[in-house]
Amino acid sequence: xxxxxxSIAITGAGGSGAVTTGLxxxxxxxxxxFYGLLNRSSGPQIRGGESAVFIRFDDQEVLSVNNxxxxxxxxxxxxxxxFIDEIPLGQSSVVIYxxxxxxxxxxxxxxxxxxxxIDFKTLVKTIHKGRANMIGLGLLANTISLPFASIETSxxxxxxxxxxxxxxxxxxxxxxxxxxxxxxxxxxxxSLATHIEANKxxxxxxxxxxxxxxxxxxxVRFVAAYPITPATEILEWxxxxxxxxxGGLLQAEDELASINMIIGASFGGVASLTATSGPGLSLMxxxxxxxxxxxxxxxVVNVSRGGPSTGIPTKSEQSDLNIALYGCHGDAPHLVLAPxxxxxxxxxxxxATGLAEQLQTVAIVLCDQFIGQSRAIIDQVVVPQWExxxxxxxxxxxxxxxxxxxxxxxxxxxxxxxxxPNCLFTADGLExxxxxxxxxxxxDHIEQLKKRQDKLLxxxxxxxxxxxxxxxxxxxxxxxxxxxxxxxxxxxLKQDIKVIxxxxxxxxxVEALVKELRNSKKVFVIEQNQGQQLFHYLHSxxxxxxxxxxxxxxxxxxxxxxEIVAFIKEQL
Amino acid sequence: MTLPIKPKAYxxxxxxxxxxxxxxxxxxxxxxxxxxxxxxxxxxxxxISGIGCSSRIPAxxxxxxxxxxxxxxxxxxxxxxxARPDLHVIVAGGDGDGFSIGGNHFIHACRRNMDMLYIVMxxxxxxxxxxxxxxxxxxxWVNKLTPHGSQLRPFEPLGIALASGASFIARGFSGDPSxxxxxxxxxxxxPGFSFVQVLSPCKTFRPEQVQWKQQVHTAFAESTDDPILxxxxxxxxxxxxxxxxxxxxxxxxxxxxxTHEDTDIDAIExxxxx
Ligand SMILES: Cc1ncc(C[n+]2csc(CCOP(=O)(O)OP(=O)(O)O)c2C)c(N)n1
Ligand code: SF4
Numbered sequence: 001x002x003x004x005x006x007s008i009a010i011t012g013a014g015g016s017g018a019v020t021t022g023l024x025x026x027x028x029x030x031x032x033x034f035y036g037l038l039n040r041s042s043g044p045q046i047r048g049g050e051s052a053v054f055i056r057f058d059d060q061e062v063l064s065v066n067n068x069x070x071x072x073x074x075x076x077x078x079x080x081x082x083f084i085d086e087i088p089l090g091q092s093s094v095v096i097y098x099x100x101x102x103x104x105x106x107x108x109x110x111x112x113x114x115x116x117x118i119d120f121k122t123l124v125k126t127i128h129k130g131r132a133n134m135i136g137l138g139l140l141a142n143t144i145s146l147p148f149a150s151i152e153t154s155x156x157x158x159x160x161x162x163x164x165x166x167x168x169x170x171x172x173x174x175x176x177x178x179x180x181x182x183x184x185x186x187x188x189x190x191s192l193a194t195h196i197e198a199n200k201x202x203x204x205x206x207x208x209x210x211x212x213x214x215x216x217x218x219x220v221r222f223v224a225a226y227p228i229t230p231a232t233e234i235l236e237w238x239x240x241x242x243x244x245x246x247g248g249l250l251q252a253e254d255e256l257a258s259i260n261m262i263i264g265a266s267f268g269g270v271a272s273l274t275a276t277s278g279p280g281l282s283l284m285x286x287x288x289x290x291x292x293x294x295x296x297x298x299x300v301v302n303v304s305r306g307g308p309s310t311g312i313p314t315k316s317e318q319s320d321l322n323i324a325l326y327g328c329h330g331d332a333p334h335l336v337l338a339p340x341x342x343x344x345x346x347x348x349x350x351x352a353t354g355l356a357e358q359l360q361t362v363a364i365v366l367c368d369q370f371i372g373q374s375r376a377i378i379d380q381v382v383v384p385q386w387e388x389x390x391x392x393x394x395x396x397x398x399x400x401x402x403x404x405x406x407x408x409x410x411x412x413x414x415x416x417x418x419x420x421p422n423c424l425f426t427a428d429g430l431e432x433x434x435x436x437x438x439x440x441x442x443x444d445h446i447e448q449l450k451k452r453q454d455k456l457l458x459x460x461x462x463x464x465x466x467x468x469x470x471x472x473x474x475x476x477x478x479x480x481x482x483x484x485x486x487x488x489x490x491x492x493l494k495q496d497i498k499v500i501x502x503x504x505x506x507x508x509x510v511e512a513l514v515k516e517l518r519n520s521k522k523v524f525v526i527e528q529n530q531g532q533q534l535f536h537y538l539h540s541x542x543x544x545x546x547x548x549x550x551x552x553x554x555x556x557x558x559x560x561x562x563e564i565v566a567f568i569k570e571q572l
Numbered sequence: 573m574t575l576p577i578k579p580k581a582y583x584x585x586x587x588x589x590x591x592x593x594x595x596x597x598x599x600x601x602x603x604x605x606x607x608x609x610x611x612x613x614x615x616x617x618x619x620i621s622g623i624g625c626s627s628r629i630p631a632x633x634x635x636x637x638x639x640x641x642x643x644x645x646x647x648x649x650x651x652x653x654x655a656r657p658d659l660h661v662i663v664a665g666g667d668g669d670g671f672s673i674g675g676n677h678f679i680h681a682c683r684r685n686m687d688m689l690y691i692v693m694x695x696x697x698x699x700x701x702x703x704x705x706x707x708x709x710x711x712x713w714v715n716k717l718t719p720h721g722s723q724l725r726p727f728e729p730l731g732i733a734l735a736s737g738a739s740f741i742a743r744g745f746s747g748d749p750s751x752x753x754x755x756x757x758x759x760x761x762x763p764g765f766s767f768v769q770v771l772s773p774c775k776t777f778r779p780e781q782v783q784w785k786q787q788v789h790t791a792f793a794e795s796t797d798d799p800i801l802x803x804x805x806x807x808x809x810x811x812x813x814x815x816x817x818x819x820x821x822x823x824x825x826x827x828x829x830x831t832h833e834d835t836d837i838d839a840i841e842x843x844x845x846x
Contacts, residue, residue: 027846030846031846201845202845202846203844203845203846204844204846205844209844213840213841213844216837216840217837217841221655222651222654222655224650224651224654241835241840243827243828244835244840245835245836245837245840247655247827248654248827248828249827250650250651250654250827252647253647253676253677253679253680254676256643256644256647256676256677257644257647257650257676257677257680258647260640260641260644260647260648260651261647261648261650261651261654262651263638263640263648263651264618264620264638264647264648264649264650264651264652264653264655265651265652265654265655265656266655267618267636267638267648267652268618268651268652268655268656268659269655269656270655270656272651272655286641287641287644290640290641294638294640377846380844380845400585416636418615418616418617418618418636418652418656418659419615419616419656419658419659420615421613421614421615422615423615424614424615424634424635424636424637425636425637426619426630426631426636426637426638426639427637427638427639428631428638428639429639429640429641430639436631437586437631438631438639
């Protein structure tokens with residue numbers, strides 16, 4: 001049997017090398033020609049605790065999780081119950097485990113999977129400094145008939161730092177694993193589909209890196225931030241690269257500082273960004289309001305995790321929509337955008353940065369842990385030629401008549417950058433008149449509020465406000481990381497279904513959305529949070545039919561396509 | 573000496589909202605004098621503040637200014653200076669703004685020692701919110717919010733600046749604008765974080781501060797680069813002594829701008845290729 005799509009989970013105690021095994025497998029499969037998506041999960045320990053990787057492979061770009069896993073490689077049973085919810089197994093699933101690790105845990109016994117014990121302990125002893133995870137990798141490789149040559153390159157890339165000895169020992173262990181499975185033949189060996197246009201450029205990239213790349217490409221040259229899971233990798237990736245491009249990153253003392261620091265830098269004329277997660281976003285809100293009121297462009301990437309409060313730092317949830325939309329006091333129109341998947345994170349962050357700069361406002365990019373911390377093999381992303389530049393005032397005003405907040409046709413006023421002679425102004429979060437002078441007069445307030453709203457509403461966002469696929473009277477509306485799973489659910493249902501995956505959440509393109517829903521008979525709003533946040537938001541604009549259905553459930557488990565399908569079928 | 577740019581030229585046409593007799597007027601005059609003395613081009617000044625009566629000052633100076641939010645002036649200024657090292661960055665605010673809500677930024681701005689001037693117009697009260705105790709208020713000062721006084725020992729700005737790593741620490745008095753002006757010139761000429769606490773009476777909510785005129789005295793005629801001596805000076809003083817308490821050449825933080833290799837975005841993107 002030839003296979004073109006399957007999922008593998010690898011679990012193990014701290015130090016068992018489950019994650020490394022997964023990363024090598026992902027890269028090896030990529031070299032063989034496959035696409036893949038790798039998510040990871042870990043126990044509560046800071047470092048060295050049990051961990052798990054979940055990888056889905058496909059001969060086409062794959063950005064959604066599957067309904068169940070075909071293989072589970074359990075390097076041990078250590079705390080496996082912590083992960084079992086994340087590893088649905090089916091009848092045809094194969095669980096490869098260490099026969100020395102004790103009885104099969106109760107949580108797994110219920111599953112109908114086939115259990116394949118392997119005497120790792122004895123095998124490991126045959127190789128000096130050999131490790132069980134590499135033998136396991138060999139077993140898996142042979143099971144799917146992945147040739148050793150594909151593994152070799154990635155082995156060098158991923159273990160390169162550890163030196164030749166480690167690489168040789170690992171190669172030996174992988175080979176041993178491959179022959180062991182051949183001899184055991186206790187579970188079916190499948191052959192991988194071969195295919196792939198060999199000349200197609202592909203990337204190995206995480207969502208956090210993708211956000212960083214989109215920002216850099218759009219011109220971000222200053223970042224200030226305070227570390228927080230699961231956003232830190234954006235910062236770690238950006239820091240040395242900003243420096244190479246003549247910019248830099250400032251580690252702030254807290255998020256109150258980081259948002260104000262980027263406002264300062266942007267006031268100085270440099271496109272600026274911060275990245276954070278829920279708790280940090282909460283602290284930044286007053287600063288976000290300041291950037292909106294003073295019309296200073298900044299980008300805030302929020303990689304959301306389980307909330308509220310400290311919540312579940314390491315796992316995903318789409319529950320920060322409300323704070324992103326409504327967190328600010330006062331009438332504070334701004335931009336909220338959400339990448340749909342890892343590949344889209346490059347474009348959406350690029351777009352968000354360009355919009356913030358053009359519209360002189362705040363763009364919140366709502367990413368999440370599922371996108372941010374997953375690694376995917378994707379086709380090279382080519383960013384469209386979207387506009388990214390800020391309108392600046394270059395004319396001198398010796399008569400001192402420069403109006404920083406002048407009411408213009410498109411409501412955007414050219415911004416003077418410090419260093420420009422005879423174009424001075426003082427930016428202010430206090431309500432102000434068109435010159436920027438503080439004012440509490442009703443006319444100034446009404447005028448400036450309208451200006452800040454108008455510039456967002458008058459702008460033409462083009463067609464990229466959503467990714468719309470398919471057509472039909474059944475419409476599935478979703479956003480962010482759930483989009484990939486909803487897409488797959490629609491595919492599974494094999495009906496005429498339209499999927500609207502929203503990229504631009506604020507300002508909501510109400511007219512365009514209503515138009516897309518015109519011929520709909522059944523509308524579903526699908527999202528990963530308990531509070532039906534998107535559903536209520538869309539309803540608040542009366543953009544949904546009154547009988548629209550809401551499918552909303554909290555994280556941290558990803559919405560699985562089968563679960564979406566089941567819900568939809570129930571309503572039919 | 574005739575100056576091409578006169579002090580008056582640094583004053584904007586906006587009329588201050590301050591009460592008549594407020595100490596902050598003199599800070600404004602001293603600052604514009606200092607700017608004129610140094611002939612700093614107006615368009616090369618980034619003047620940042622938080623919220624409070626004192627924090628209104630940027631709009632009254634002809635420069636690029638940003639009147640931000642309460643307590644965050646130093647953070648905003650640090651971002652501006654990091655991104656635009658060519659600008660002369662000045663930060664100003666009150667004792668509530670800088671030592672209470674912005675206390676953490678004060679510590680870290682001292683520690684970072686970026687090249688900027690920070691003026692705190694200390695009136696030992698929250699003026700803008702109409703008379704509550706600030707971190708520098710005496711413990712027994714009675715007001716509506718704390719009718720028994722705050723019962724807390726006052727915060728020691730100079731000591732905290734010293735302990736946190738500021739490289740220029742001084743105290744001035746708004747009642748002696750020419751001395752203050754000189755102090756501000758020295759502070760701006762100093763490379764690194766220059767912290768100047770200015771005793772600036774609140775006429776309205778602390779009328780008794782008119783007596784400061786009699787109490788203020790020149791205490792630190794010469795600066796020192798010895799932190800132990802500086803600490804002794806601070807602890808031995810009654811809080812009314814003026815002058816440069818401490819000045820030292822310490823590493824100044826800035827983004828490592830000059831070390832960048834010649835890389836372009838395409839090279840960065842190529843890292844992702846399989
Ligand atoms: C987040 C926030 N909290 C509270 C306030 C109210 N507030 C405005 S100014 C101020 C204190 C001002 O005192 P100080 O900084 O000493 O300056 P002064 O007015 O005395 O010059 C307060 C508490 C605010 N603007 N923002
Ligand atoms: S309340 Fe006090 S600090 Fe504020 S302007 Fe009046 S005198 Fe000055």
